[in-house]
Amino acid sequence: MPKVLISDKMDPKAAQIFRERGIQVDEITGKTKEELIAIIGDYDGLAIRSSTKVTKDVLAAAKNLKVVGRAGIGVDNVDIPAASAAGVVVMNTPFGNSITTAEHAIALMFALARDLPAADASTQAGKWEKNRFMGVEVTSKTLGLIGAGNIGSIVADRALGLKMKVIAYDPFLTPERALELGIEKVTLDDLLARADFITLHTPLTDSTRNILSRENIAKTKKGVRIINCARGGLVDEAALKEALDSGHVAGAALDVFVEEPAKVSPLFGTPNFISTPHLGASTSEAQVNVAIQVAEQMADFLVSGGVTNALNMPSLSAEEAPKLKPYMALAEGLGSLVGQLVGDDVKAVAIEVEGAAAELNQKPITGAVLAGLMRVYSDTVNMVNAPFLAKERGLDVREVRHDREGDYHTLVRVTVRTSAGEKSVAGTLFANSEPRLVEIFGIKVEADLAGTMLYVVNEDAPGFIGRLGTALGEAGVNIGTFHLGRRAAGGEAVLLLSVDSPVTEPVLWDVCRLPGVKTVKPLTF
Structure with a gap:
């Protein structure tokens, strides 16, 4: 029976789902890093929110760990490269709190437009400063999205309903998707120059860190209002304060900060600044949704091998997993065979599929080949860390899908390039379920592996x-x-x-x- 630890406070429905799926679950929250290290070795799965830090040291102690599930979208608290190297799948739930976060961004936009927090504080203090709080309408204003993915697209939909014009900067946004959303794709400089409101919906990466830097804030339209419900570090907080003080930025609202919990910030006390304590996902509905989703995803993986919303391996639905299982067994056997025969003299590998195999999701087949092949380097290799090991060793990996019909109804071929030339092995499935070798280094031979x-x-x-x-x-x-x-x-x-x-x-x-x-x-x- 698989065993899962829930180490952060989570809706009780998560534990209920694990138990219904035949998984033993312990709810032990509030542990220090040292206390977590002491117990993590007993568990196959770890379900977390934002409090638990899954560091390299924790992963080193997690000898049986197979999956980490983050109830929420952000995985800043998980060392994904270390998890990949350890063969641990890392999942998140990117859709469970999307509506909640998008609504929070819209709420902060309204709060900025009408200066609601200051007006509330003034009124409750017994003042009646009606003339002090002169706001702006959002109707007909231009909203600039930095990031038009899942959450950004929901914000766009709500903004269009408010009769705003929406422009977006997102390198991954296709013209077709922009047309579908009813928004205009623009460059970052164009967005900065045109937007009346700017809201950020992008992950924190090397390319997005301080995307609203001092230089870029200076390029914005005078009187712009800035909202960030995505990730701390996307906005240069010191530069934003200067722009607020100078009046270039009319208002800013941050739900996230570089340092959290944000007990101190240069922005605190600045006029026309609104802050909330990372409330983007904090609604009752979102907390239930992400708890249910992370439990279902982890249970699918531990029980049937399904992989959903993984950040370090290809997705494999619970429906696909049974169909792909014999192909993955065949692929791993072929990879293991060629790895044992060739040794560590592999420069490149090509995985070819034809027939019935060509109609399937090829990524898990490739992962299984690499898992078998890379076992010559490590005895703890699996589908998660095999691509990581292959990349680490500079292995060129190529996937080929053939539409042609061959001698077999389905065929998987693995070809490696070595210093002595190319070596190839191929296999098929008998009765759609039994892996069988059919060719080794150009010689026809039928054998079980x-x-x-x-x-x-x-x-x-x-x-x-x-x-x-x-x-x-x-x-x-x-x-x-x-x-x-x-x-x-x-x-x-x-x-x-x-x-x-x-x-x-x-x-x-x-x-x-x-x-x-x-x-x-x-x-x-």
Whole structure:
């Protein structure tokens, strides 16, 4: 039974979903890093919000951990490269709080437009400063979106309903998607010059950090109002204060800060500045939604292998997983075979699919090939960290999908480039479920890839099979299955034998000394 730890406060429905799916769950919140390290080794899954920090040290102690699920969109508190290297899937729930965050941005826009917090404080203090609080309408104003993804597109929809003109800067926004949303795609400089309101909806990356820098704030239209409900660090807070003090920026509202909790900020106390304590996702509906989503995603992964909203591996739906499972077993076996035979002399790898395999999601098949192939480098490799290891070693990975019809209803081929040239193996599925090798280094041979095996390359000659059987029999090695292939009569032949026990080194040397033997390799699957 898989075991999951919920380490941050989460709606009770999350734990309920885990239990309904047959997963043991513990809810232990408020632990220090050291306390978490002491217990994390017992768990297959870790469900978190923003409080738990999943650091390299935590991951090093999490020997059984397979998945980290973040109930929410931000994963700043998870060391994703370290998780990938450890073979741990990292998931988030990017859609559970999208509406809530978008609505908060719209709420802050209205608060800025009508100076609501200051007006409220003044009125409750017994003043009646009606002439002091002269606001602006949002109707017909230009809203500039920095980021037009999931949340940004919801903000755009709401703003269009308010009769605003919406422009957006987003390198990933296609012209077709912009047309569909009813917005105008522009450059960043164009947005800064034209927008009456600017709202940010982009992750914090090297390219977006301080995207509203001192220089870019200076390019904005005088009287602009700025809203950030996305990530602290997108706005240069000191530069924003200067722009507020000078009157160039008419108002700003931040829900997120560089340092959180934000007990101190240069912006606090600045006129025309509104702040909220990271409330973007803080509605009852959003908290329930993200808790349910993270539990369902983690349960799918731990029970059926489904991967949804993962940040470090391809998605694989719970419906796809059973269909792809035999293909992934075949792919991993082929990768493992070529890895064991070629060793660490791999410069590039190509994964080709044809027939029924070409109609499937190829990313999990590629991940499985790399998991098998990279096992020559690490005994803890899996589909998550295999692409990471391949990239780390400069391996060129190529995917090829063929529409052609071949000799088999489905085929997966793995070709590696080595210093000695290209080597290729191929396999298919029998009865749509049984992985079977059908070609090795250009020689046709049918074999299962399972258990302990012996790979022998020899000159095709009468009596060889008898001599090999005798050598293994005298050494007490029992042969389970025997698979043969050859290029031509009297030419190079290949034997793949499954054996009931590992072949010791002295026995391997005895086989090597048989007449006509060119190569002998023990294999394990």
